[in-house]
Amino acid sequence: MALVAGRKTFAAGKTLLLRAGVWLGAEAAARGGNGARRFVSQRVLVESDVTAGIATIKFKNPPVNSLSLEFLTEFIICLEKLENDKTYRGLILTSDCPGIFSAGLDLREMCGKNLAHYAEYWRAIQETWLKLYLSNMVLVAAINGASPAGGCLMALSSDYRVLADNPRYRIGLNETLLGIVAPFWFKDVLVNTIGHRAAEHALQLGLLFQPTEALQVGMVDQVVPEDQVQSTALSVMTEWLAIPDHARQLTKSMMRKATADNLIKQREADIQNFVSFVSRDSIQKSLQVYLEKLKQKKH
Numbered sequence: 166m167a168l169v170a171g172r173k174t175f176a177a178g179k180t181l182l183l184r185a186g187v188w189l190g191a192e193a194a195a196r197g198g199n200g201a202r203r204f205v206s207q208r209v210l211v212e213s214d215v216t217a218g219i220a221t222i223k224f225k226n227p228p229v230n231s232l233s234l235e236f237l238t239e240f241i242i243c244l245e246k247l248e249n250d251k252t253y254r255g256l257i258l259t260s261d262c263p264g265i266f267s268a269g270l271d272l273r274e275m276c277g278k279n280l281a282h283y284a285e286y287w288r289a290i291q292e293t294w295l296k297l298y299l300s301n302m303v304l305v306a307a308i309n310g311a312s313p314a315g316g317c318l319m320a321l322s323s324d325y326r327v328l329a330d331n332p333r334y335r336i337g338l339n340e341t342l343l344g345i346v347a348p349f350w351f352k353d354v355l356v357n358t359i360g361h362r363a364a365e366h367a368l369q370l371g372l373l374f375q376p377t378e379a380l381q382v383g384m385v386d387q388v389v390p391e392d393q394v395q396s397t398a399l400s401v402m403t404e405w406l407a408i409p410d411h412a413r414q415l416t417k418s419m420m421r422k423a424t425a426d427n428l429i430k431q432r433e434a435d436i437q438n439f440v441s442f443v444s445r446d447s448i449q450k451s452l453q454v455y456l457e458k459l460k461q462k463k464h
């Protein structure tokens with residue numbers, strides 16, 4: 166097992182400091198006789214079935230799988246490893262935290278930090294999305310918990326979404342409820358999924374949909390009993406993997422390239438927009454009030 170702290174090179178020649186200790190000794194991980202492998206990093210658990218060519222990433226950043234910079238760093242590394250290893254043709258995204266798929270962006274990364282931190286954080290968010298959205302693998306989201314905002318974006322970036330039938334597991338882009346604005350590429354992905362009118366309605370009101378509503382609006386493809394989420398994701402995956410890779414990948418790229426290029430061509434401007442927006446006093450105040458409300462909810 167090798168614990169490393171190094172640098173990860175991202176697009177545009179920028180680097181993201183790998184702060185976390187990440188286990189890169191994946192290949193040395195437990196390898197069962199049945200072709201099952203298990204990679205371990207602190208916040209991202211990767212299980213894989215080599216024979217089937219399917220990997221499962223389980224988010225493991227308790228309590229709510231918020232997309233902290235450390236989580237994103239580990240996640241991007243795991244995604245890259247899987248993408249570059251031609252063994253894997255399919256990837257299931259799910260959560261190891263009971264009842265929560267992902268609470269979205271980590272609000273603590275967006276509050277009370279300096280401008281360089283906001284820029285670094287936003288670059289990591291962009292990178293995560295581009296890697297997910299343009300993955301050559303089939304991505305199936307097995308959504309086993311609440312999935313607001315950035316959590317919803319991760320699910321929307323998959324090729325197919327299976328949601329557990331539990332009214333507490335709401336999904337949607339709720340940014341306006343926090344007094345912030347979903348960036349244009351979040352909006353584009355939502356429009357591509359549920360259409361312009363439904364997206365406009367959902368985005369302006371910051372709607373979080375219960376499973377039956379999410380199915381109705383087309384935000385998810387299937388709603389199943391909670392104990393069938395993983396098995397359903399697996400059988401969907403098998404169906405998708407029956408399609409020849411080259412044909413499916415070219416089709417996926419044809420459908421998604423324009424949306425991704427829209428961000429790629431203005432990545433730096435998008436970072437600057439985020440930094441100047443999030444560092445405004447009024448936005449800092451909104452985020453702090455929202456975080457405080459979340460904390461007080463318990464008491």
Ligand SMILES: CC/C=C\C/C=C\CCCC/C=C/C(=O)SCCNC(=O)CCNC(=O)[C@H](O)C(C)(C)COP(=O)(O)OP(=O)(O)OC[C@H]1O[C@@H](n2cnc3c(N)ncnc32)[C@H](O)[C@@H]1OP(=O)(O)O
Nearest residue numbers: 231268269270271272311313314315346438439442459460
């Ligand atoms: C012009 C425009 C230009 C540029 C763009 C500008 C702006 C940027 C937009 C960025 C887009 C943003 C996307 C996002 O993802 S923002 C995050 C949105 N997320 C949420 O609203 C979810 C908030 N959380 C919840 O609703 C609940 O926590 C949840 C997930 C339903 C779970 O509920 P529960 O199990 O009851 O757990 P608690 O609420 O008690 O939470 C436990 C613990 O976690 C803390 N926490 C929750 N969510 C977050 C989070 N997103 N970030 C950080 N911390 C979070 C919560 O405060 C509790 O902490 P404690 O210390 O009290 O234990």
